[in-house]
Amino acid sequence: MTPRVRVLIVDDQELVRAALRAMLRRTVVDVVGEAVDGARAVEAAYELRPDVVLMDVRMPGATGVEATERILRDWPHPGPRPRVLVLTTFDLDEYVYAALRAGASGFLLKNTTPRRLVDAITEVAAGEATLAPTVTRRLVRAFSGLPPPLLPGGPGGTPGPGRQDSPLSALTRREADVAHLVARGLSNAHIAEALGLGEAGVKSAVNRILTRLGLTNRVQIAILVLTAENGGTHPTR
Structure with a gap:
């Protein structure tokens, strides 16, 4: 039996969060929480201990890159840190490099297919790394x-x-x-x-x-x- 993957969704747009919840329903992914900005993402990650954080980049206050760095650098628990999969509309180089430097395990664009998203979540949960093909080429x-x-x-x-x-x-x-x-x-x-x-x-x-x-x-x-x-x-x- 395929193990369930516990995911925290971080995005400042309620419509996007709802769409992701609906997309991930009836898959091997369990959405255990949501956050609307980077600061709340850090708090939710510490509290919920997800396997994967699905992280937006551009958000009010702390960005997704800043939240990724704080989650991975300051993890307060003895158990393993969550993996971070960046999911964003923007594929500008500065975001890719900043996210990878902060410790993100993957970077996908929001136009990815539902199946590819689920595959990416399970890959990073298993310790792999994944990037959108256009990002890899750059x-x-x-x-x-x-x-x-x-x-x-x-x-x-x-x-x-x-x-x-x-x-x-x-x-x-x-x-x-x-x-x-x-x-x-x-x-x-x-x-x-x-x-x-x-x-x-x-x-x-x-x-x-x-x-x-x-x-x-x-x-x-x-x-x-x-x-x-x-x-x-x-x-x-």
């Missing part, structure tokens, strides 16, 4: 020009025998297929459907990719794949 451009990471297979980043310069050459064909679908923003369930695999097999493949390439989350996989496709340098770890 991050690739931001990372271009940075030095490449150490490549698997040889000391000092030197590729092993018979390998190409790209660290993606360290992957098996199946792992490369999974990596490219991760870069397209697909969830494990969608990747499994596309490749005719079990969802557990996809999760194992993602874990192997992270280990082989020395990465920590699927956002970094996406950046690496898109950078390689664009002929740029590789993002740092």
